[in-house]
Amino acid sequence: MNSRPSRPAAPAADDGTGTARQDRRVRVWERRVRAAGLPALWAGRCAALSEPSRQAAAVRHTAATLAGLPRPYRFVFASLLGLFPVAVVLADPPAPFRGADRGRPRRVADRLSRVPGCAELLRTTSTLALYGALDGPSPTPHREPR
Numbered sequence: 188m189n190s191r192p193s194r195p196a197a198p199a200a201d202d203g204t205g206t207a208r209q210d211r212r213v214r215v216w217e218r219r220v221r222a223a224g225l226p227a228l229w230a231g232r233c234a235a236l237s238e239p240s241r242q243a244a245a246v247r248h249t250a251a252t253l254a255g256l257p258r259p260y261r262f263v264f265a266s267l268l269g270l271f272p273v274a275v276v277l278a279d280p281p282a283p284f285r286g287a288d289r290g291r292p293r294r295v296a297d298r299l300s301r302v303p304g305c306a307e308l309l310r311t312t313s314t315l316a317l318y319g320a321l322d323g324p325s326p327t328p329h330r331e332p333r
Contacts (some may be wrong), residue, residue: 220267222272248316274299278298
């Protein structure tokens with residue numbers, strides 16, 4: 188049984204404005220993802236996302252996926268990303284005399300993974316980040332086992 192797509196594909200623009208608009212939308216989403224502090228939380232939970240090149244690929248893939256969602260979903264994700272820094276501070280208030288705490292991102296991510304709404308956002312974006320970071324070419328050469 189052949190099914191038709193739910194939404195017809197947009198015609199390709201000859202002057203490239205559609206691509207420029209999509210790139211601009213992805214850059215906006217990249218800023219939102221970074222402003223929410225998600226890359227640090229991803230790196231705290233998964234060592235593979237602590238490498239800068241993989242983290243950049245993860246942010247790019249996550250932003251591109253969120254930018255491609257239908258408008259109501261984009262609105263919800265934009266709202267959640269805007270409120271996420273508040274949830275991070277409430278989950279683990281930063282103490283001015285504590286100094287650099289390497290375990291903080293993991294602790295915050297673990298606490299937020301139990302809060303409805305934050306848990307879904309963190310789980311969804313973490314999955315997208317891992318797909319983006321690990322599906323691309325590895326920046327370090329792979330050694331064959333002996």
